[in-house]
Amino acid sequence: MSTQPGRVPFGVLTLDYPMSIGVFATYSEAQRAVDSLSDAGFPVQNCLIVGTDLRQLERVTGRLTWGRVLLGGALSGLWLGLFVGLIFSLFVTTQGGVPPVFSTMVFGAVFGAVWAAIGYAATRGKHDYTSVSRIVPSRFEVLAEHKVAQQARELLAKAGIVTAGPPTV
Structure with a gap:
């Protein structure tokens, strides 16, 4: 064992x-x-x-498209925004308006999508597929x-x- x-x-x-x-x-x-x-x-x-x-x-797992890139980036940013929003909600109290959790989730999703788009555009189509690798x-x-x-x-x-x-x- x-x-x-x-x-x-x-x-x-x-x-x-x-x-x-x-x-x-x-x-x-x-x-x-x-x-x-x-x-x-x-x-x-x-x-x-x-x-x-x-x-x-x-192992090639699929084709990489702009839609998949933007969706993946937005979802990653959404999770980060949720985490930041939960931290903020511990210290910030709101009177009416949108709680910080929702606004940070939206900002995170937008930021994640933009950041993923920049990264994908930088590859200039040289790696238009998703894959997993292993040694x-x-x-x-x-x-x-x-x-x-x-x-x-x-x-x-x-x-x-x-x-x-x-x-x-």
Whole structure:
């Protein structure tokens, strides 16, 4: 089982002299190898799983039009205006008239739409689509401290876990 701590010092994520004990096609295969080592009583605190051969994937989700740009900017500005208006309403009392929440929402929506339009116009049509991108590794290498690397390889072989071996450069 892995945990995702809030802030981990960088030194915790390094080994003194790491050696490859196996290369795997998926993260779950690398996890399974480390889990097997743990089950065999191996000191897994001497291991590190490293995603290598990074590549960027970009999934195009739709066409970007002026309408979508203005609507998205207006909605973002509306939320910001709501937040500012709620803060103002804590300190300002109104006698009749429009409460500050509504006016700041309107100003926020207008400001957001204008700001989004300026940003979109600056691209000059070079990015007329919406997308999400992600950086993913192509393979996962399990490293261990040099003092225990051979023991780890032997335990993996004994458990029947096939590794691709050290990477070739």
